[in-house]
Amino acid sequence: MIWISLALFGLILYFIVHYSVSRTTTAPTWALWLVLMIPALAVGGWAAVYGEKAKTPPQLLIPCTLISLFLYLYLVRSNLRTPPSPPGAGAEEASPEKPAKPATSNLLTKEEEGQLHNCFPWSIFYLQNVDTRPQVVICRGQLRSQPEQAYQTIQENIATQFGDRFLVVFQDGAKNKPFFVLVPNTQTQEREKRRGPVSRPGLASGLFISTLMTTALAGLRFSDNSITRQLLSTQPQLLIKGLPYALALMVILGIHELGHYFTARRYQIKATLPYFIPVPFSLFPIGTLGAFIQQRSPVPHRKALFDVGIAGPLAGLIVTIPILIWGLMHSVVVTPPDKIEGLPFDAMNPASSVLLALLSRVVMGSELVLGKGIDLHPVAIAGWIGIIATALNLMPIGQLDGGHIVHAMFGQRNGAIIGQIARLLIFILAFIYRQQNPFLMIWAIILLFMPTVDQPALNDVSELDNKRDLLGLMSLGILVLIILPLPHSLAHILLATNPIP
16 A cells, blocks of 8 residues: 555656756756655655554655755756746846956847837836846846836837847846846747646546545544544545545635745736645655646746735635634544654644734633643644645745745835744744644745746836725734744633633
């Protein structure tokens, strides 16, 4: 059975690497896949030697995971693809004081450079320097109007003059001086033709059904751990017991991704339907690695970047909070054992999160006191996993939803700085609260390996309005409530023996 699980996991992982990571690196897909499979192969090897029921020791699994991450990041970073797609990041490093080396062939002829000058009205953007290179054309000057007006005017002028030959990118440069970058659009068009339709309903449906099966098996284990594989093979109707957990978790993950999908469609950003990632219970006890969508066209501006980024977590929370509350209403307060092995869902410590402590106290009242744990109902487990997934996505780092949010709020450079600081703070927090919330350390290690720089929007200069800034700060506040363990001083007040007056 474990070899079937490993084969299925390997196929899914290869699909993810082939259709996502391999586009940003020239490293062979098979090499990236093999490196990421190291922990799974360690589990399979241990089972082959000591039997399928033998648990892989952490002394083997943790080093294999760290080696896998190090090798994976080395292969990706040492074989990064060069621009032009996606546009922008390296262009701002050049400056008029340090001209670029002469290129053997340029994107524009001398005649076309003259036509390009006509696309920049002096009252909108006073063009001072055009740096034509084999891969990009960098246009520097002085902004003399509002960023939105400047971008729209110049984009329309370039489209009129050159058609769809270029993508027009507007970015902040050194000393907060914005500049334009023209990036060839021909490769993007060819890539879209090769890919065919943006959405693949058949693939999305197949992954959905597979994930529903793996999460139902996980839910069955959470609802009744006494049911064995032999019993399930003779009485398959028992699988129905796992559906409450499976359906609750699928709804949470699906609504999160549909929030991204419909917001992207509103801004005419090409995006796929949600793809769920099924994982056998023997490899990952919750039955799935989540879901994702792929965006296949550039983000037009920072407002769209913000809206698409925050739509998923907000939509997910709208359904996750009621599901978690319902699950807590059907959960039981228990005395935690001296040592908890595996996932702590049988004796969840409510003080491991401020948000969980608040919700648990509201639902369970005076029954929940300091020193007690919660035996979570399967639906509550799904709700808490949804909360954890929301927190992970809200981390203000790189291309996570939180990374998009801080990029849109503070700009690409400041967003990257915030990401670096956030990684350090989360690591310190995880070390301080390693006893109360051991999973936080796993997050911290994963985040240390993630890049902090987010991809720029086409118009990456125009700023957000006050409402979006406030909403972004509120989302970061929600993140703090989820990941911050309840301080001891508040725990003695909130989880006191008597109800709060």
